[in-house]
Amino acid sequence: MSGGVGPTSDISLPKEQEQEFKEHHDPVSSSKLSPKSQKTSQALHSATNRKPGSFSFRQLNALAVIIVLSASGMVSPQDLAFVLFSVAYMYFISKVAFPIQSSIKDPTVFSPQNKILRLYVLVGAIIGLLLPIAYIFEGIFEGDKQGISAASPHVFLLASQVFMEGLAFSDQFSTPIRVFVPVFYNSRRIFTIVEWLSSEFSKNYEDYGGSAKRLYLGRALAIANMAFWSFNLFGFLLPVYLPRAFKKYYSTHKVKEF
Structure with a gap:
C-alpha cells in the first residue's frame, strides 16, 4: 500500500516472490507448476511489470x-x-x-x-x-x-x-x-x-x-x-x-x- 489511495500492487506475498524468482532462474521447475499457479504467476508478472510508458x-x-x-x-x-x-x-x-x-x-x-x-x-x-x-x-x-x-x-x-x-x-x-x-x-x-x-x-x-x-x-x-x-x-x-x-x-x- 502507498499510504494513500495509490496502487496496492507493490505488495506481494513472500511465496509469490519466491515463485517468481524460481521461474526466472529455473525454467525447468517453472514448467512443472500447476496451471493455476502458472496463471497466478502470469497475472502477477503482468501487474507488476508493465511496459515502460x-x-x-x-x-x-x-x-x-x-x-x-x-x-x-x-x-x-x-x-x-x-x-x-x-x-x-x-x-x-x-x-x-x-x-x-x-x-x-x-x-x-x-x-x-x-x-x-x-x-x-x-x-x-x-x-x-x-x-x-x-x-x-x-x-x-x-x-x-x-x-x-x-x-x-x-x-x-x-x-x-x-x-x-x-x-x-x-x-x-x-x-x-x-x-x-x-x-x-x-x-x-x-x-x-x-x-x-x-x-x-x-x-x-x-x-x-x-x-x-x-x-x-x-x-x-x-x-x-x-x-x-x-x-x-x-x-x-x-x-x-x-x-x-x-x-x-x-x-x-x-x-x-x-
Missing part, C-alpha cells in the same frame, strides 16, 4: 482529473511547480540515494490480501477523491466559486499523488521511493486541507449563494479529509510504513554485500 486504469483516471482541473484554471502555479519538482526529485534520489540493488524487484512491505488494508485504501479514495470531485461539480451548478477554489488544490494534488505512485511502484524504483511519494504529497496536502477548512468555516450563510445543505456538507467533507489524511501521515506513513520500508530495503542491501 504504459499506465494503469487508475493512473489514467487520475491523469484525467489533473488535466481537467489544470485546464479549468483551478490549479495554482505553486501546485503545478510542486508536482513538477516531485517528478524531478523522485528520479534524482532514486539514482543518488536509493538505487535499485538488483534486477529482482525489491521486497514488499504488506500483503495485498490484507482486507483491512484494502478497506483503508477504499475509504481514502471515497473521502479524498470521489466525494470532493462530486462536491466540485455540484458547486459549478450552484455557483459556489469559493468552495470550488478551496477544494480543488487538494483534489489536484491527490490525483497527482495517485499518478506518481503508479510510476514509483514500477520496477524502475526501489522501496524507499515508493514511500517518498505518499509522504511528500500527504505533507503538502495537509496545508491545502487547512486552507479548505478555513474557507468553508469563513462562509457567511447570509452572503452564501448555495444551499444550506451544501454549506454543512462542505464543512463536514473538509473535516473528514483533515482527520483521515492527518492520521494517514502521522499514524500510518511515518510510524509504520516508513520504518518497515527502510528495514526491507537495507536488510536486502546488507545481504547482497556479503
